[in-house]
Amino acid sequence: xxxxxxxxxxxxxxxxxxxxxxxxxxxxxxxxxxxxxxxxxxxxxxxxxxxxxxxxxxxxxxxxxxxxxxxxxxxxxxxxxxxxxxxxxxxxxxxxxxxxxxxxxxxxxxxxxxxxxxxxxxxxxxxxxxxxxxxxxxxxxxxxxxxxxxxxxxxxxxxxxxxxxxxxxxxxxxxxxxxxxxxxxxxxxxxxxxxxxxxxxxxxxxxxxxxxxxxxxxxxxxxxxxxxxxxxxxxxxxxxxxxxxxxxxxxxxxxxxxxxxxxxxxxxxxxxxxxxxxxxxxxxxxxxxxxxxxxxxxxxxxxxxxxxxxxxxxxxxxxxxxxxxxxxxxxxxxxxxxxxxxxxxxxxx
Amino acid sequence: xxxxxxxxxxxxxxxxxxxxxxxxxxxxxxxxxxxxxxxxxxxxxxxxxxxxxxxxxxxxxxxxxxxxxxxxxxxxxxxxxxxxxxxxxxxxxxxxxxxxxxxxxxxxxxxxxxxxxxxxxxxxxxxxxxxxxxxxxxxxxxxxxxxxxxxxxxxxxxxxxxxxxxxxxxxxxxxxxxxxxxxxxxxxxxxxxxxxxxxxxxxxxxxxxxxxxxxxxxx
Numbered sequence: 001x002x003x004x005x006x007x008x009x010x011x012x013x014x015x016x017x018x019x020x021x022x023x024x025x026x027x028x029x030x031x032x033x034x035x036x037x038x039x040x041x042x043x044x045x046x047x048x049x050x051x052x053x054x055x056x057x058x059x060x061x062x063x064x065x066x067x068x069x070x071x072x073x074x075x076x077x078x079x080x081x082x083x084x085x086x087x088x089x090x091x092x093x094x095x096x097x098x099x100x101x102x103x104x105x106x107x108x109x110x111x112x113x114x115x116x117x118x119x120x121x122x123x124x125x126x127x128x129x130x131x132x133x134x135x136x137x138x139x140x141x142x143x144x145x146x147x148x149x150x151x152x153x154x155x156x157x158x159x160x161x162x163x164x165x166x167x168x169x170x171x172x173x174x175x176x177x178x179x180x181x182x183x184x185x186x187x188x189x190x191x192x193x194x195x196x197x198x199x200x201x202x203x204x205x206x207x208x209x210x211x212x213x214x215x216x217x218x219x220x221x222x223x224x225x226x227x228x229x230x231x232x233x234x235x236x237x238x239x240x241x242x243x244x245x246x247x248x249x250x251x252x253x254x255x256x257x258x259x260x261x262x263x264x265x266x267x268x269x270x271x272x273x274x275x276x277x278x279x280x281x282x283x284x285x286x287x288x289x290x291x292x293x294x295x296x297x298x299x300x301x302x303x304x305x306x307x308x309x310x311x312x313x314x315x316x317x318x319x320x321x322x323x324x325x326x327x328x329x330x331x332x333x334x335x336x337x338x339x340x341x342x343x344x345x346x347x348x349x
Numbered sequence: 350x351x352x353x354x355x356x357x358x359x360x361x362x363x364x365x366x367x368x369x370x371x372x373x374x375x376x377x378x379x380x381x382x383x384x385x386x387x388x389x390x391x392x393x394x395x396x397x398x399x400x401x402x403x404x405x406x407x408x409x410x411x412x413x414x415x416x417x418x419x420x421x422x423x424x425x426x427x428x429x430x431x432x433x434x435x436x437x438x439x440x441x442x443x444x445x446x447x448x449x450x451x452x453x454x455x456x457x458x459x460x461x462x463x464x465x466x467x468x469x470x471x472x473x474x475x476x477x478x479x480x481x482x483x484x485x486x487x488x489x490x491x492x493x494x495x496x497x498x499x500x501x502x503x504x505x506x507x508x509x510x511x512x513x514x515x516x517x518x519x520x521x522x523x524x525x526x527x528x529x530x531x532x533x534x535x536x537x538x539x540x541x542x543x544x545x546x547x548x549x550x551x552x553x554x555x556x557x558x559x560x561x562x563x564x565x566x567x568x
């Protein structure tokens with residue numbers, strides 16, 4: 001394993017307690033703002049000091065409270081791409097990149113390497129500009145270039161796309177993914193955007209209130225988040241308390257429906273989750289009569305709110321989201337769900 | 350024509366400006382890192398000379414450097430006497446102009462984006478390199494403005510200076526003490542001359558500050 005983290009830190013009323021590892025892979029940490037994601041990165045980089053714990057990178061101990069080891073930031077060899085890219089404002093793009101090459105004493109090699117990275121990241125024409133005249137995407141490339149020439153053992157990206165205009169994000173995500181494929185080192189990305197995490201990461205850890213709830217392969221995580229909180233963070237819109245009534249059957253009191261599940265249900269079931277996309281008028285499985293409350297149009301989809309027949313009036317309506325192409329002439333009277341699409345949610349261990 | 354007061358004033362202001370430049374930056378940098386309560390107390394102490402009457406500052410300086418006070422006596426053993434000597438004027442100028450440098454530098458440091466320093470550290474750049482090449486460079490305009498203001502303040506210092514070093518022509522006379530002395534002895538023309546010198550210098554200084562602020566706005 002490239003990186004192993006097991007740390008605790010108290011800051012004000014907030015407590016961070018997290019343990020995970022990251023190999024030569026693209027690992028995402030997904031969580032709402034203020035959940036401790038950035039604090040975790042800062043602890044790994046050495047900017048913040050954990051109260052207790054251990055951080056090991058490629059066998060090098062960066063931090064160990066028991067052995068009293070706390071390497072200074074400069075010795076950790078951890079690349080950190082800040083949310084605002086943190087390019088030095090008084091230097092040109094080229095000078096910024098040369099800052100990442102300070103370890104190279106041979107002047108000629110230094111300039112060659114700078115040229116190579118400027119070419120690679122298509123920054124050659126911009127090399128004499130200062131950061132204030134760069135666009136968000138260009139600044140991101142320059143900051144990334146400065147880190148790449150520095151050859152860190154781990155690359156950390158803190159909300160790398162949040163400072164960019166929405167219409168640029170997708171392209172830059174594609175660019176970054178291409179650039180970093182086969183990078184050969186661990187990459188740790190922090191984000192609050194589940195789509196971004198899904199597109200970029202091979203594995204994702206869900207973080208909430210200072211804890212890492214679960215770390216799974218991306219697709220497995222979205223198919224089975226495991227707990228109510230993880231389901232919410234992965235964007236599941238419909239979550240309701242439920243109890244086990246059979247090996248493959250649960251009862252949801254708020255909705256007043258009995259659902260057949262794809263997976264065997266454990267006794268300690270807490271709730272079920274159903275993603276808004278997974279309701280289907282044509283599915284006979286788990287199909288129950290519904291009444292539509294209201295709806296809203298999006299560019300390519302419709303979002304509807306409905307209630308089950310006999311649904312507890314105090315409980316929130318259920319969301320259904322479907323492609324416009326599939327919009328029926330009349331809204332359906334029944335909606336079904338494939339058993340495999342029912343998320344079984346358990347208390348956090 | 351005796352140009353000594355101008356020479357003496359410029360010498361006092363220049364030396365005190367250098368001292369205040371470094372000590373003000375140093376104090377501002379470390380004050381920003383202190384816990385809140387301690388920072389508040391230090392802030393009051395360091396800024397007091399700006400709002401106190403200069404004569405009160407002069408009084409404190411005499412308490413410290415007076416020839417019958419412990420520190421004054423101690424320094425006398427080495428032939429150093431701040432009272433009635435031109436370099437006493439430096440001490441007075443440092444005391445009253447320090448808060449200007451400290452406050453402007455602190456303001457500049459507080460608006461500094463800490464991510465810049467952190468990103469430098471993660472790249473392996475030393476803290477000293479980051480301080481001089483990144484932090485000071487990003488805060489350049491504010492710090493220069495502070496230095497110019499404290500230079501101007503030192504140049505115009507009267508109250509504490511006259512209490513500590515008095516007025517001896519050719520030895521401790523500065524532009525501002527000379528204006529007062531000439532006026533007092535009915536030499537109106539002489540006083541007016543030094544007033545004009547003083548006006549000229551102050552105007553140049555303020556113009557410099559304004560130009561720098563404009564450049565800062567222009568980025």
